[in-house]
Amino acid sequence: MGTRLSIAAPDDLSLPRDANSYGYIRLAPDRWDADRQCLCSVLDLDNGPVRLEVAQQERGQLRAVADRALSRSEQSSVRAAMTRMLRLDETEDDIAAFHAIDPRWKTSGRGRLFRSSSLLMDMVRTVTSCNIAWSGTVLMNERFCAVLGRGGAFPSALRLARTRPGTLRSRCRVGYRDTRLIELAKLFTRGEIDEAWMTDPVTPDDAVFAFLKTLPGFGPYAAANMMQLLGRYGFLAIDSEAVRHGKQTLGLTGSEREIVSQLRARYEPFGTHKFRSYWFELWEAYEKAHGPGHLWKPATPRAKASAR
DNA sequence: GGTAGACCTGGACGC
DNA sequence: GCGTCCAGGTCTACC
Numbered sequence: 001m002g003t004r005l006s007i008a009a010p011d012d013l014s015l016p017r018d019a020n021s022y023g024y025i026r027l028a029p030d031r032w033d034a035d036r037q038c039l040c041s042v043l044d045l046d047n048g049p050v051r052l053e054v055a056q057q058e059r060g061q062l063r064a065v066a067d068r069a070l071s072r073s074e075q076s077s078v079r080a081a082m083t084r085m086l087r088l089d090e091t092e093d094d095i096a097a098f099h100a101i102d103p104r105w106k107t108s109g110r111g112r113l114f115r116s117s118s119l120l121m122d123m124v125r126t127v128t129s130c131n132i133a134w135s136g137t138v139l140m141n142e143r144f145c146a147v148l149g150r151g152g153a154f155p156s157a158l159r160l161a162r163t164r165p166g167t168l169r170s171r172c173r174v175g176y177r178d179t180r181l182i183e184l185a186k187l188f189t190r191g192e193i194d195e196a197w198m199t200d201p202v203t204p205d206d207a208v209f210a211f212l213k214t215l216p217g218f219g220p221y222a223a224a225n226m227m228q229l230l231g232r233y234g235f236l237a238i239d240s241e242a243v244r245h246g247k248q249t250l251g252l253t254g255s256e257r258e259i260v261s262q263l264r265a266r267y268e269p270f271g272t273h274k275f276r277s278y279w280f281e282l283w284e285a286y287e288k289a290h291g292p293g294h295l296w297k298p299a300t301p302r303a304k305a306s307a308r
Numbered sequence: 309g310g311t312a313g314a315c316c317t318g319g320a321c322g323c
Numbered sequence: 324g325c326g327t328c329c330a331g332g333t334c335t336a337c338c
Contacts, residue, residue, distance in 0.1 A: 131331040136318060175316035180333085219333045240331065 003070040007054075007062040007082050012092045012109055015039065015056035019086065020293030021283065022114040023134070024125055027141040029153050030085075030116070034295050042145070042153040043081055043117060045074040049151025054082060062086075081117035090231070098233075102270050102277045110280045115229045119195045120188055121154050122229045127177055127184070127217040129225075136173075143172040160185035180217035187215070198230050205232050227275070234272040236264060242278070249285045 009015075019025050019039050025032050029042035038055040051067040064078055083089055095111035105111065116122040128140045148155035148163060155163075163185075165178035174181060187193050193215075198208050208230065212223035224237035236242070238260055246252040246259045254262070267274040287293060 127333095129331095130333070131315085132317065133319075133330065136316095136331090139318080169316090173317065176314090176333090177316080217333070221332060 002068055003066045003075065005064050005066075005070070005075055005078065007064060007079055007088075009056070009060055009062050009086070009088050010090075010092050010095075011060045012095060013056075013060075013062075013086065013088065013112070014109060015054070015062060015086070016292075016294035017109065018112040019114050020296070021110065021112060022279075024116055024122070025114045026298065027125055027138060028145040029149065031298070032294065032296075034297050037294065039085075041081075041085075041117070042149075042151060043078065044150050044153035044156065045077050046071060047074065049149075049153045050074070050078075051151075052078065085115060085117050087112045087115070087231070098273045098276055101273050105276075105280050110283075111276065113228065113276065113279065116154075118154070119193070119198075119230075120157050120160075120185065123184055123215070123218075123226065124154075124160075124181060126222045126225050126229070127181060128174065130177075130217070130219075130222055140172060140174055144174075147171045157185045157188035161189045177217060183216040205234055208232060209235060224275075228279075232272075233275040236267055236274055236278055238263065241282070245282050245285065249281070 016037055019032055024030065025039070031040045032038075033040055033053075036053075036055070038053045041052050041054075042049055043052060050070065052064055054062055054064045056062050062082065064082065066078070070078065090112055095109075098111050099106040116125060124144070125137070125141065128144075129137045132140075145152050145154055147167070148159055161182060163182060165182060168174045168178040168181060197203055198211070205227070209223055209227055212218050212226050213220065215223075218226070221237050221239050224235040227233075227235040228237065242263060243256055243259050246263050250263075250266070252259045252262045263278075267278050270277040283293070290296060
């Protein structure tokens with residue numbers, strides 16, 4: 001007999017909209033069930049892996065159903081995971097502040113960006129999204145969880161740190177990213193990545209960004225992407241998809257360098273919210289082309305970041 | 309500081 | 324079915 005638990009959410013949260021705000025919802029062990037409109041995931045908890053289905057039946061509340069009984073401590077872990085993934089700790093005032101700077105998203109209510117249930121998972125997903133088509137990222141993460149994770153969950157830092165590069169390369173097909181991912185996991189096991197420091201509002205953005213760029217596999221794009229995943233939205237993660245958006249949707253012209261420069265100028269007025277302004281503009285273009293994100297099926301063909 | 313080339317995979321394409 | 328080419332961001336060597 002599984003456990004059912006209710007999770008308090010901000011009144012302005014819409015699960016279909018806010019879960020489908022970033023492509024990581026489509027990376028194992030997470031999944032959006034478009035038919036049942038629920039968020040599915042696998043978490044590795046104290047007593048082993050558990051499959052979860054999370055739905056929203058009423059305003060201000062989510063309901064999670066686990067496939068086995070959960071201890072009190074495990075229930076807290078589920079709540080913490082959902083809080084992180086759906087950014088439930090971003091208040092309505094936080095979102096209103098974004099809408100005050102960029103009113104284009106006030107009607108739709110967009111403001112929250114989906115992320116992973118842990119910092120390590122966000123970092124691995126970011127590294128596996130670099131220098132590869134989105135379909136490759138999806139495949140890598142599927143294999144990563146299937147090969148290394150208990151019950152299909154995301155592996156622990158310890159498990160990843162103890163994995164041989166050859167295993168990652170041959171069975172998870174991560175290519176040259178093998179040693180970078182293992183080194184990253186080792187930094188976690190040695191306590192050299194301090195999430196509290198990175199999320200502390202007192203820590204300057206530039207210090208966090210500089211630290212991220214020292215991590216294996218993290219260049220300017222990956223570090224900027226991690227900034228938004230840490231709730232610091234004042235950095236633009238410029239990749240080939242951003243340039244494509246500039247050309248195709250915004251009609252920018254010139255060399256790639258000139259387009260990047262125009263993109264930076266375009267989003268500069270949004271200050272500490274610029275990533276969200278950029279991202280929701282990009283996401284809106286995807287939804288215009290493919291329909292609402294919460295109706296996308298896993299097989300819907302999409303370009304790389306259209307699923308990000 | 310800027311630039312070129314290697315890294316690795318999956319997919320598209322031509323034969 | 325096979326071989327070739329290409330996209331994608333980071334890293335390192337070199338100027």
